[in-house]
Structure formats: C-alpha cells, structure tokens
Amino acid sequence: MTRDISPALSRRSVLKSLGAVGAAACTGTFVSIEKAFAQDLQTVTLQLGWLASNGILGEVAADEQGFFAEEGLALDIVPGGPNIDGVASVASGRANIGSISSSPSLMLARSAGLPVKCIAAGYQRHPFTYFSLEKNPVREPKDLVGKRVATNGTARILLEALLAKNGISEDDVEVLVMGSDMAPLMTGQADVVTGWRTNTSALEILGDQRVDMSLWDAGIQLYANPYYVTDQTLSESPELVQGMLRAIAKGWGWVHENPEAAVDILVSRYPNLDRENELKTVGMVLDYSFNDATAERGWGTMTKENWQAQIDAYDSLGQFENAAPAVDDVMTLSVLEETADARPNYG
Incomplete structure (x- = not known):
C-alpha cells in the first residue's frame, strides 16, 4: 500500500528521465576539449548528478592541489539539480565525465540506450x-x-x-x-x-x-558516486580518461591525509555549505570511500561480480525498459588497471 504524504516531487524520476532521453543521447557525440587560455590547460567538465556537496571533496582538493594541472587539465565542475539530467549531459558529449548518486542509474541508462560506462566507484558502500x-x-x-x-x-x-x-x-x-x-x-x-x-x-x-x-547491510549492495564516461570518450581518448581519474584519485588520497583542510577548500568554493557540519561528516565520507577493498586494490575499485548482482536484482524486478544490459556494457575495469599506480591504497 502506498500513500503520498509530501508535495509533488520536484526531482524527476530516474527511471522516467533516463528512458525519455535515451533516443536523443544515443548519438554519443564527443565535444572537443577547449583550452584554458590562461594556463594553457585543457578544460574538462565533470557533470554531477545533483548539487555540489561533500561527495566532491576529492575533486576540489585535486583541483586546489594541482593534480589536474599535473595531467595538463583544468577542472570545471557542473552541478546537477532537479531540472538537469546529468547522464544525458555526459552521453551527449556536453560533459567529459560524470558522477552520479547511485550505480543503478547507469544500468538503467545503458538499458535505455545511452552509451555510458562506469570506470570507478567513489563510495565502496552506498x-x-x-x-x-x-x-x-x-x-x-x-x-x-x-x-x-x-x-x-x-x-x-x-x-x-x-x-x-x-x-x-x-x-x-x-x-x-x-x-x-x-x-x-x-x-x-x-x-x-x-x-x-x-x-x-x-x-x-x-x-x-x-x-x-x-541498505548495504540489508543485502542490496550498491555503489555510490560512480564515475562514468561515454564509450566514444573511452575508446578515442583513453589517456584523457586516465588523466582525469588519476587526478581525482590523488585528490581523494589527499583528503584522507588532510580532512580538515579539504573541508576548508570545499566550503571556500561552496559557501552555502556549513563548515562545522562538514567537519562532522568528513570522517564518514572517508569511511565510505576507503575500506579493505581500496586498501588492496586502490581508491575507486569495484568488481564485475557486484555489478552483475545489481543487474540481476533490477532485472528480477522488471526495472529495465529493454533487455537487461550486459555487465561489460555497464562497467569496465580497464581505467582502474591503467591507473593502479596512482590510486591510493588506504583502508
């Protein structure tokens, strides 16, 4: 039985929005990276699934500490919101890389025909x-x-x-x-x-x-804050994808070592966030970002087995518009393998 005890939801349903944009985004057009004139760096756009929060501590730290510049890149973070479909933005080429709240969104996107693929998992447990x-x-x-x-x-x-x-x-x-x-x-x-x-x-x-x-302890083991790119970006610009992920990984490693300083960077860039509250939360964020798996295989690690279990669970509930996507179409370990030496092994 279901009852509505709230006003109409302002955020569109993930299922509906992914299906609606499927046809338009299937082109997978890749937008060329523009030069950041002042520093002669290539600007890359990170599209968020929702508003900026402590989920991007690693990204802002990486930018501030020069890890993107070391890769010849300049970072532009674009927030999501109730009227922004972040997956479609990446799929259409308006953004180079995306991060979204929950891993099933990428499975649903792939089933709907959007050519996007996960390359790393930001949070090991949802x-x-x-x-x-x-x-x-x-x-x-x-x-x-x-x-x-x-x-x-x-x-x-x-x-x-x-x-x-x-x-x-x-x-x-x-x-x-x-x-x-x-x-x-x-x-x-x-x-x-x-x-x-x-x-x-x-x-x-x-x-x-x-x-x-x-949710994880109850048996539904999803990833949170997964990173994804288009098939075309992955195949045509693998060094770019590796460079972006190296910089982000180093940023999260820096946050692990400097949590209070990382909060200060985040709040300076997003003054709407409360410093004291973020200081209370940063330890928890790091606990979700680093665990035994990252100690062994590095920040951002994920497994094909976990992804397949997610696909099977959603398929059993009839959640895919079309056929259930193949796990190799939803995710790849190739970028993690190529960046293994740069990703911090904290647990």
Whole structure:
C-alpha cells in the first residue's frame, strides 16, 4: 500500500528521465576539449548528478592541489539539480565525465540506450539508510513487517529490492511517499524514514534515539558516486580518461591525509555549505570511500561480480525498459588497471 504524504516531487524520476532521453543521447557525440587560455590547460567538465556537496571533496582538493594541472587539465565542475539530467549531459558529449548518486542509474541508462560506462566507484558502500527510533526500532529487514516506511519516489525501487532480497511481501509494509524531510518519523506519521547517512544536517532532528539499518547491510549492495564516461570518450581518448581519474584519485588520497583542510577548500568554493557540519561528516565520507577493498586494490575499485548482482536484482524486478544490459556494457575495469599506480591504497 502506498500513500503520498509530501508535495509533488520536484526531482524527476530516474527511471522516467533516463528512458525519455535515451533516443536523443544515443548519438554519443564527443565535444572537443577547449583550452584554458590562461594556463594553457585543457578544460574538462565533470557533470554531477545533483548539487555540489561533500561527495566532491576529492575533486576540489585535486583541483586546489594541482593534480589536474599535473595531467595538463583544468577542472570545471557542473552541478546537477532537479531540472538537469546529468547522464544525458555526459552521453551527449556536453560533459567529459560524470558522477552520479547511485550505480543503478547507469544500468538503467545503458538499458535505455545511452552509451555510458562506469570506470570507478567513489563510495565502496552506498550510504542509503533506513532510519527509525529506539521506541520502535528497525535493526534488520524482518523488522520492517507491519511498519510504515516513508521514502522518496525514486527510492521506492530500493525498498522493493530489499523486501524481495529478504523474502518479505510488499503487502506487509505500508509505503509513504515523502521528500527529504525527516519530520514524518518524529511526528509519528511514519515508523521509518530514508536518506543518506552522510546527510548529517538533515538527521540532527532525530537525535540520539536514532536507529540505522543500511541498505548495504540489508543485502542490496550498491555503489555510490560512480564515475562514468561515454564509450566514444573511452575508446578515442583513453589517456584523457586516465588523466582525469588519476587526478581525482590523488585528490581523494589527499583528503584522507588532510580532512580538515579539504573541508576548508570545499566550503571556500561552496559557501552555502556549513563548515562545522562538514567537519562532522568528513570522517564518514572517508569511511565510505576507503575500506579493505581500496586498501588492496586502490581508491575507486569495484568488481564485475557486484555489478552483475545489481543487474540481476533490477532485472528480477522488471526495472529495465529493454533487455537487461550486459555487465561489460555497464562497467569496465580497464581505467582502474591503467591507473593502479596512482590510486591510493588506504583502508
């Protein structure tokens, strides 16, 4: 059962938007890189999936520390937003590289005909989390039975995947459509609300009685902040792609070593962000960016097996407009392999 407890969603559904832009973006035209006249550097555009946040700490640090310049590049970060389709921007060639919130968006894009491919995973574990309170806690999937779960429209599929993974009928959970507000949990309208665990400012309202159940721990193991380029960029400009990823990887390594200084760089470039809040969050961001896998294989690592599991899960729920995409069309390890020596091995 589903009820809407929020105003109309301002952000377009990922599923609908990806399908709508599929035909237009299939051309995969590559826009030539312009010269940055003052420094004689090639300007590359990074298209974000949403607004600028602590998810780009590594990028702004890399730019500030000269890691892009070392590659002969100048970085231009373009934020996304409710009326911007970042995947289509990259697929059409308006941007050279993209970063988007969640890995399934790239699977859905590929199925819809957009020629984009993931080259690295920024967050090793997705921060998406189900939040409840100690007086009525949800600590594991079986605790969702009989609960009212408030989630935004585009995240409904994540709940469906979680329930299916754990053998729970959708009829056993009442779904409420909400925006990004956590208030329904505090007012008693919902037993569970959802969001990113790194959104610490929004979560403050829940206080010390908050109980977390992460999507990852519940069995749906997605990547967050994956980086992607077009097939054409990958085949025609491999050195450019490697240079961009080397610079970004070095930036995230620098953040790992200098978290407070990295926050200062981020806030200086985006004054709308709160320094104290970002200082509270940076450790968590680094925990999602570095783990045992990155200690072994370097920042940005990912596995074909994980991607295939994601494709299978979404296919079983009928989420692909056309046939399920082949895993080799969705992702490649080639850029990670070529940049292995430059990517930091922190855990």
